[in-house]
Amino acid sequence: MLAREIEAEILSTCARHGLGTLTYGPLAGGVLAGRYRRGAPPEPGSRLHQWLAFNSTAARWASTLLRDRSFDIAGDVTKVAGDLATTPSAVAIAWALQQPGVTSVILGPRTIAQLADNLAGLDLDLPADLAARLDALSAPPNQPVTGLPITLPAAA
Numbered sequence: 001m002l003a004r005e006i007e008a009e010i011l012s013t014c015a016r017h018g019l020g021t022l023t024y025g026p027l028a029g030g031v032l033a034g035r036y037r038r039g040a041p042p043e044p045g046s047r048l049h050q051w052l053a054f055n056s057t058a059a060r061w062a063s064t065l066l067r068d069r070s071f072d073i074a075g076d077v078t079k080v081a082g083d084l085a086t087t088p089s090a091v092a093i094a095w096a097l098q099q100p101g102v103t104s105v106i107l108g109p110r111t112i113a114q115l116a117d118n119l120a121g122l123d124l125d126l127p128a129d130l131a132a133r134l135d136a137l138s139a140p141p142n143q144p145v146t147g148l149p150i151t152l153p154a155a156a
Contacts, residue, residue: 001077001092002028002070004140011101020103026096026121027108031065031074033089033117038071047108076137080130086120093121095134 003025014021027033029047036042042049042062051062064070074088077095081088096105109115 001026001032001073001095001134001138002065004138007099007140011099015101021101022104022106023096023102024106025108026093026105027089027118028065028070028092029062031070032077032092033087034074034078036066036071038068042066073134073138076134080126080134083130084124084126086124087117089114089117090121090124091126091134093118094124094126095131097122098126098131 006021006023011021029051030036031048035046036048042052048062048065051058053059077088077091081091084091093105093107096102107115107118109118
């Protein structure tokens with residue numbers, strides 16, 4: 001929900017060729033599960049804390065997950081979970097599985113309790129109106145898949 005770049009071309013291309021899509025990170029490292037708080041650093045030992053320790057793509061990815069927009073979306077997921085009397089994890093996983101072309105998701109629980117919570121998302125029937133609400137709230141900004149700004153500097 002926080003990284004929807006594959007919607008631009010990849011999902012439709014896979015569907016056109018009869019290929020399923022296995023996506024990863026439906027909980028965005030725990031952000032959509034409510035694991036982190038806006039303005040607070042990730043706790044030592046947490047997934048994002050570990051990712052931030054690397055000087056790599058993982059650290060850059062973790063930084064993007066800790067932006068205000070991510071927490072706004074996580075708050076919306078939590079509200080929907082409350083409406084359905086379930087957990088934010090279950091809602092985020094159910095939403096990911098309901099996306100056109102997505103055939104499965106890779107889960108990464110660390111505990112039995114997290115596994116049970118994640119598995120609840122596989123059985124959750126997310127009502128169309130709530131799925132549409134989350135879809136609209138998490139719609140990606142209008143920019144190319146490359147992540148480059150829409151307007152490039154003029155050639156000299």
